[in-house]
Amino acid sequence: VSPHRPIATGSYSHDLLVHDGDxxxxxxxxxxxxxxxxxxxxxxVHSAPExxxxxxxxxxxxxxxxxGLDSDLYLTPMSTLFAYQRKLAESREPMELWATGTVPLxxxxxxxxxxxxxxxxxxxxxxxxxxxxxxxxDLRALPPETIAAARATHPFVSxxxxxxxxxxxxxxxxxxxxxxxxxxxxxxxxxxxxxxxHSHQDLRSAxxxxxxxxxxxxxxARHRIDAFVQAVNETLVNALQHGGAxxxxxxxxxxxxxxxxxxxxxxxxxxxxxxxxxxxPAGPRGLWVARQLCEDLFISNERRAGCSVLLTTA
Amino acid sequence: xxxxxxxxxxxxxxxxxxxxxxSQRRAGVSAWVRRGLDLGAKIxxxxxxxxxxxxxxVRVLQDDGVDADEVLERGQLEVFRxxxxxxxxxxxxxxxxxxxxAEGYPTVRWSAEADTAWxxxxxxxxxxxxxxxxxxxxSQPVSVLCQYSSHLGEATLKTVxxxxxxxxxGALVQTTPLPxxxxxxxxxxxxxxxxxxxxxxxxxxxxxxxxxAFVVDLGALDFLDVAGARALVTGTETHRARGGxxxxxxxQPNVAHxxxxxxxxxxxxxxxxxxx
Numbered sequence: 402v403s404p405h406r407p408i409a410t411g412s413y414s415h416d417l418l419v420h421d422g423d424x425x426x427x428x429x430x431x432x433x434x435x436x437x438x439x440x441x442x443x444x445x446v447h448s449a450p451e452x453x454x455x456x457x458x459x460x461x462x463x464x465x466x467x468x469g470l471d472s473d474l475y476l477t478p479m480s481t482l483f484a485y486q487r488k489l490a491e492s493r494e495p496m497e498l499w500a501t502g503t504v505p506l507x508x509x510x511x512x513x514x515x516x517x518x519x520x521x522x523x524x525x526x527x528x529x530x531x532x533x534x535x536x537x538x539d540l541r542a543l544p545p546e547t548i549a550a551a552r553a554t555h556p557f558v559s560x561x562x563x564x565x566x567x568x569x570x571x572x573x574x575x576x577x578x579x580x581x582x583x584x585x586x587x588x589x590x591x592x593x594x595x596x597x598x599h600s601h602q603d604l605r606s607a608x609x610x611x612x613x614x615x616x617x618x619x620x621x622a623r624h625r626i627d628a629f630v631q632a633v634n635e636t637l638v639n640a641l642q643h644g645g646a647x648x649x650x651x652x653x654x655x656x657x658x659x660x661x662x663x664x665x666x667x668x669x670x671x672x673x674x675x676x677x678x679x680x681x682p683a684g685p686r687g688l689w690v691a692r693q694l695c696e697d698l699f700i701s702n703e704r705r706a707g708c709s710v711l712l713t714t715a
Numbered sequence: 716x717x718x719x720x721x722x723x724x725x726x727x728x729x730x731x732x733x734x735x736x737x738s739q740r741r742a743g744v745s746a747w748v749r750r751g752l753d754l755g756a757k758i759x760x761x762x763x764x765x766x767x768x769x770x771x772x773v774r775v776l777q778d779d780g781v782d783a784d785e786v787l788e789r790g791q792l793e794v795f796r797x798x799x800x801x802x803x804x805x806x807x808x809x810x811x812x813x814x815x816x817a818e819g820y821p822t823v824r825w826s827a828e829a830d831t832a833w834x835x836x837x838x839x840x841x842x843x844x845x846x847x848x849x850x851x852x853x854s855q856p857v858s859v860l861c862q863y864s865s866h867l868g869e870a871t872l873k874t875v876x877x878x879x880x881x882x883x884x885g886a887l888v889q890t891t892p893l894p895x896x897x898x899x900x901x902x903x904x905x906x907x908x909x910x911x912x913x914x915x916x917x918x919x920x921x922x923x924x925x926x927x928a929f930v931v932d933l934g935a936l937d938f939l940d941v942a943g944a945r946a947l948v949t950g951t952e953t954h955r956a957r958g959g960x961x962x963x964x965x966x967q968p969n970v971a972h973x974x975x976x977x978x979x980x981x982x983x984x985x986x987x988x989x990x991x
């Protein structure tokens with residue numbers, strides 16, 4: 402039996418609570434909320450409306466206890482992740498944040514995979530901060546694959562009162578190779594744009610090609626196209642700077658989805674999680690911006706040489 | 716919303732083309748000549764006596780698909796080779812202008828590289844020629860494009876910026892002086908961020924006597940990347956370091972979003988106003 406490891410105030414924790422009834426959920430949530438309030442921190446309980454209503458009835462109110470809806474707070478995996486990062490990194494005073502609830506996994510396997518990647522990336526993005534998460538997964542409602550993925554994305558499993566290290570936990574970079582992460586590849590169809598860049602002076606025509614094909618061949622809203630093009634631009638700038646003489650750009654514009662693949666033959670990007678951390682003053686921020694302006698961004702190093710970055714938006 | 720493909724920037728007035736590379740210079744010069752041909756203008760170009768063939772205007776135009784020989788033959792384009800300072804005197808300018816207007820041309824356009832002028836006169840004398848040119852562009856149907864390499868150094872380029880009343884042209888971007896600051900139009904990315912830095916450093920060099928904010932009008936800026944946003948910060952650093960403030964005005968939604976993402980709006984001395 403693994404030893405109980407209490408949550409240390411002022412540090413980071415990200416726990417999984419698996420429950421098959423409301424009793425375990427309420428008791429686990431209560432223990433977490435009580436510890437958060439006792440630490441002097443801010444506590445957030447978030448979920449779908451019925452779940453929030455039920456928890457509010459049993460947990461009551463407190464000046465530092467806030468209730469929120471997933472439909473307001475958890476719109477997309479990356480917007481949620483970077484909103485937490487911003488809140489913690491840009492807080493003027495030291496902030497201890499305790500958040501517990503569900504993630505809105507969505508209705509299809511791609512949605513479950515995208516939120517599984519979110520749960521994993523939380524460990525990369527929020528670990529520098531005094532952030533505590535208790536994520537509740539309902540055995541009655543969720544398929545076994547989703548529960549298994551949650552065990553790989555949370556360093557600890559908890560009942561609220563008792564917590565132990567999760568033996569199935571994987572580091573965020575390693576989790577990306579787990580089939581449960583569902584990392585997408587480029588579409589099978591031929592690209593709508595295929596071009597080579599030799600210098601920064603080629604950026605403009607590359608941007609215009611991607612924008613034109615997206616406007617012509619997809620129904621994605623114009624502001625999302627603009628943001629995607631900006632993300633592609635920053636990825637190209639990064640590749641031109643670090644990736645050797647030429648950079649290959651391919652883009653696919655489908656009705657509800659835009660994809661870009663930026664490939665170079667440079668030394669590669671050592672860490673596939675590059676661009677997640679909050680930038681240091683005067684440090685690079687191109688990929689950090691790019692990650693926030695598209696739906697998802699994947700870095701992979703090629704076996705022989707070079708690096709490819711896949712960007713998607715929908 | 717701007718159509719995809721970018722807006723067309725002006726190639727008229729007393730402009731300085733700041734270029735990072737020969738290909739940028741060639742693209743700018745060729746676009747400037749094409750604009751002159753569209754207007755039916757008389758085009759006068761001055762190049763060094765010993766200009767390398769591949770840098771000559773005729774070659775630049777030919778490579779861009781312009782029938783330079785034909786334009787030369789009909790006299791719309793004249794290329795002079797500078798061996799002394801005769802092509803930089805006011806009397807010569809006036810004569811060329813009078814002759815061209817008499818021949819029925821509506822306007823006259825001049826262009827040359829700064830290096831060409833500096834091979835026949837001192838930078839100080841050249842600065843006085845620039846001042847005379849600026850006056851001429853304001854009072855006569857004249858447009859002048861002066862070509863400067865961005866590698867000249869910040870101090871020189873600051874002086875250059877101050878001498879060109881209609882602002883700076885890069886390949887994708889134009890900065891135009893305003894009474895309370897400057898306007899930035901077009902696109903700023905990694906390839907021309909340095910030009911924006913220089914233009915802002917020059918425009919915000921003089922302390923504002925009434926203590927009002929230095930305004931950067933971004934209304935016609937269609938694209939800004941991280942390098943460009945950095946140029947907004949570094950180009951106004953001196954101004955802000957002595958207590959000045961900067962108002963970034965009318966940014967389009969994508970530009971405003973990036974500035975907020977990067978926290979430029981929260982930096983000391985910056986404000987973001989009138990953004991959608």
